[in-house]
Amino acid sequence: MISSQERKDCRAHLQPGQELARAALRFARVPRPRKWFALLALLAAVANAQWLNYSTPGVPRTRDGKPNLAAPVPRAPGGKPDLSGVWHVQPTGEAEMKRIFGENVGIVDVPGMEIDTISKYALNILADFKPEESPMRPAAAEILRRRKATDFPPTNCLPSGIPFYGLVSEPVRIVQSPALIVVISEGDTARQIHTDGRAFPREFAQPSWMGYSIGRWKGDTLVVETAGFNDKSWLDGMGHPHSEALRVVERYHRRDFGHMDVEMTFEDPQMYAKPFTIKVTEELQPDSDVFEYLCNEDEKDRSHLR
Amino acid sequence: MIPHQCRFVWFELFSFAISSMLVQAQWLNYPAPGTPRTPDGKPDLTAPAPRAMDGKPDLSGTWHAHPASSEDFKRLFGAAVVDNIETLSVPGMELNTVSIYAASIFADFKPAEVPMRPAAAQIFRRRVSGAEPLQTCLPLGIPVAGLVSEATKFIQSPQQLVILYESDGTHRQIYTDGRTLPKEIIQPAWLGYSAGRWDRDTLVVESAGFNDKTWLDILGHPHSEALHIVERYRRRDFGHMDVEMTFDDPEMYTQPFNIKYVLDLLPGSDVFENICNENEKDRIHTEKK
Numbered sequence: 001m002i003s004s005q006e007r008k009d010c011r012a013h014l015q016p017g018q019e020l021a022r023a024a025l026r027f028a029r030v031p032r033p034r035k036w037f038a039l040l041a042l043l044a045a046v047a048n049a050q051w052l053n054y055s056t057p058g059v060p061r062t063r064d065g066k067p068n069l070a071a072p073v074p075r076a077p078g079g080k081p082d083l084s085g086v087w088h089v090q091p092t093g094e095a096e097m098k099r100i101f102g103e104n105v106g107i108v109d110v111p112g113m114e115i116d117t118i119s120k121y122a123l124n125i126l127a128d129f130k131p132e133e134s135p136m137r138p139a140a141a142e143i144l145r146r147r148k149a150t151d152f153p154p155t156n157c158l159p160s161g162i163p164f165y166g167l168v169s170e171p172v173r174i175v176q177s178p179a180l181i182v183v184i185s186e187g188d189t190a191r192q193i194h195t196d197g198r199a200f201p202r203e204f205a206q207p208s209w210m211g212y213s214i215g216r217w218k219g220d221t222l223v224v225e226t227a228g229f230n231d232k233s234w235l236d237g238m239g240h241p242h243s244e245a246l247r248v249v250e251r252y253h254r255r256d257f258g259h260m261d262v263e264m265t266f267e268d269p270q271m272y273a274k275p276f277t278i279k280v281t282e283e284l285q286p287d288s289d290v291f292e293y294l295c296n297e298d299e300k301d302r303s304h305l306r
Numbered sequence: 307m308i309p310h311q312c313r314f315v316w317f318e319l320f321s322f323a324i325s326s327m328l329v330q331a332q333w334l335n336y337p338a339p340g341t342p343r344t345p346d347g348k349p350d351l352t353a354p355a356p357r358a359m360d361g362k363p364d365l366s367g368t369w370h371a372h373p374a375s376s377e378d379f380k381r382l383f384g385a386a387v388v389d390n391i392e393t394l395s396v397p398g399m400e401l402n403t404v405s406i407y408a409a410s411i412f413a414d415f416k417p418a419e420v421p422m423r424p425a426a427a428q429i430f431r432r433r434v435s436g437a438e439p440l441q442t443c444l445p446l447g448i449p450v451a452g453l454v455s456e457a458t459k460f461i462q463s464p465q466q467l468v469i470l471y472e473s474d475g476t477h478r479q480i481y482t483d484g485r486t487l488p489k490e491i492i493q494p495a496w497l498g499y500s501a502g503r504w505d506r507d508t509l510v511v512e513s514a515g516f517n518d519k520t521w522l523d524i525l526g527h528p529h530s531e532a533l534h535i536v537e538r539y540r541r542r543d544f545g546h547m548d549v550e551m552t553f554d555d556p557e558m559y560t561q562p563f564n565i566k567y568v569l570d571l572l573p574g575s576d577v578f579e580n581i582c583n584e585n586e587k588d589r590i591h592t593e594k595k
Contacts, residue, residue: 157583158581175461176463179338189475190470292497297444
């Protein structure tokens with residue numbers, strides 16, 4: 001992965017609008033099974049240098065001054081592990097991406113957003129399944145077949161939703177307070193996880209993009225349950241759908257200072273014959289930050305995509 | 307006030323009203339643990355301010371800027387205009403749910419005493435006349451996002467304070483880990499860059515690094531990238547927080563000026579998810595202008 005400085009430099013030279021339009025045009029020539037390469041490029045980025053390279057207090061350091069990512073897990077004032085920090089999903093790697101998705105997987109390269117900066121699950125949440133073993137019900141397969149790249153919500157400056165926001169090139173920031181954890185990402189709406197002991201409401205009168213999340217500690221693992229989703233977000237760039245019946249259970253375990261194991265289980269009996277699980281590792285991005293990103297700013301794509 | 311301004315207030319408030327309204331019942335009426343209550347079970351809003359585990363006052367909670375009354379607005383803009391706006395009111399977004407400073411950051415000034423420099427006055431006149439197109443689904447910015455009908459949520463951790471603004475769906479980071487503002491701001495941002503420190507029980511927040519795109523109020527008072535804001539937050543008791551904001555922008559104003567308002571706690575409430583682009587129907591109308 002390129003350094004945050006290089007990434008910042010690259011992004012500073014990006015013209016998001018132009019890049020998006022170019023990506024959209026390229027998409028028109030890309031055969032259907034590869035539609036998601038273009039989709040990822042449609043998520044543009046801006047650079048805000050003042051956010052970066054601040055030497056964060058409280059970060060354990062090795063003798064040469066570098067963050068010691070193998071140091072023990074920090075603790076919040078209440079004694080629970082403190083998940084706060086800037087995190088980025090461990091990317092799958094180019095060779096593995098090519099093995100799974102074919103040689104042309106890197107067809108659209110925006111600096112800082114190359115194919116080896118994302119998780120395979122961003123492209124296909126069922127990447128671990130053989131096609132013939134996909135648990136999709138016919139209703140889900142039909143929606144997947146019908147979806148066009150230009151329908152992808154982030155392409156239209158709408159939220160990408162769970163889990164996509166945490167599987168792509170941009171980092172996320174977790175801010176942990178005793179009663180509430182907030183997850184902020186670049187370009188998506190902030191997510192609240194209530195950890196004050198509340199249960200789910202009896203009914204979800206108004207389903208939402210990010211759903212309603214409650215978290216509880218099981219030993220040193222934060223277990224987050226989420227329901228109350230609308231059915232508009234895509235589970236991945238390919239377009240695997242979900243219904244409002246979706247329930248997600250996430251398990252966050254900060255293994256050491258620099259690494260967090262995340263397991264996410266998706267259960268949506270309307271769309272999938274059985275629950276399925278993905279496992280990723282989050283890597284701490286010390287002294288980094290999430291940028292301010294406003295999709296609508298200087299946005300010139302939507303008129304082309306209609 | 308001149309009639310143009312009045313027309314514009316109406317237009318802006320109206321466009322606020324149509325741009326976003328989502329009601330999400332699951333967010334509401336949750337009796338949050340740790341809320342002090344009176345013998346009849348209601349939240350005791352005059353109980354002492356809670357403390358975070360590090361001993362600092364805990365500013366966390368769902369807050370709403372204390373709104374002005376219709377009479378206040380009539381005094382500022384004239385009765386006829388206010389009556390006009392009120393007939394258009396969307397439930398929950400009536401004029402008397404908005405802070406007076408959302409309408410005009412100079413509400414406390416006599417028109418002749420507003421310290422605008424000629425450059426600011428020129429931009430202001432253009433905005434008031436409607437010549438500058440509205441920006442659709444972009445941030446309202448500081449301070450407007452926190453002064454309108456929608457609630458704001460503060461989440462305080464030892465290292466930072468996050469503010470979620472329902473009004474424009476943005477989130478703001480205020481670092482309280484000891485850092486100061488960067489010496490150089492390479493890429494100005496809508497919400498700037500904010501660093502806070504505790505002055506006894508008051509959180510003092512300094513912000514700079516703004517772009518010049520947000521308006522300081524709905525009327526359209528401008529600011530430049532040189533804007534520097536100092537905010538002082540003091541949670542007076544469980545249910546009330548005193549806020550003082552000082553604006554210093556020597557390129558646009560001959561002197562710094564400040565506003566003081568109260569945030570009222572909304573116990574058991576929350577901010578809603580607000581996705582402006584969802585079902586958004588304004589853009590096509592504003593682009594024609």
